[in-house]
Amino acid sequence: MNRAEKAALQLRAVDVLRMLKETRTYEELAETTGLPAGDLNRYVNGHVLPGTDRAQKVVDELGRKALAEELDARIRVDEEGYVDNSETVFDQSFLDLVAPVVANGFDFGRPDVVLTAATDGITLAASLASYYGTRCAYAKKSKETAVEEFIEARERLQSGIELTYYLPAEAIDSGESVLVVDDLIRSGETQELLLDIVDAANADVAGVFALIAAGDDGIERARERTDAPVGSLTTV
């Protein structure tokens, strides 16, 4: 790890601790983390940065669990199983915390492009692309004006309605590695269309990730399509 990576890790640990502190006293935070309350106070207030070993532990061990719990607390599921996740996808700062946990917890490898489908996947894809320092692209259900060439993916949904996603052809180059992400996966139809777009671009799949899996069908469908890692942060 070079100096800049160490600093980034230390700051990420502080972000995780600040998020945990929102719903805890310092004594409770000490219990959660196993770190002394006085040290935690200094980290949270920005007076001192945690050492790299402590920072790594906070990010690896607490990051994923705490974020998954926070995500669960923000999701509302109605009586028919539909998910309201606006508290998550509208919160770019929360997604900025999620991004390193996803990037380090799922073996995706650094992609050239993070690809999603408009609309609700965009903020997650932006956070991940920013974390990796790579490009972000999103396919839309309509053609963007003034773009001449598109990659198109069309599928007839279970409902019988045909759905087409369009991505400007220049968004992905042949041979690039693409991480396919979305806020939510249920049937897996949207992810399948995004994977069709990656294939049409002659690009490689780095992985498939959804913040929330509504049931297992979508994740299983994605696993059938790719040998790359497939995962979600939580399942409802």
Ligand SMILES: O=P(O)(O)OC[C@H]1O[C@H](OP(=O)(O)OP(=O)(O)O)[C@H](O)[C@@H]1O
């Ligand atoms: O696995 P699936 O069954 O395909 O469902 C998941 C998709 O459904 C939602 O998008 P929606 O089509 O509602 O569009 P939106 O993002 O504009 O809300 C969600 O953001 C995913 O893209």
Ligand SMILES: Nc1ncnc2[nH]cnc12
């Ligand atoms: N918000 C949502 N909840 C569950 N399934 C969905 N499929 C598409 N949008 C959905």
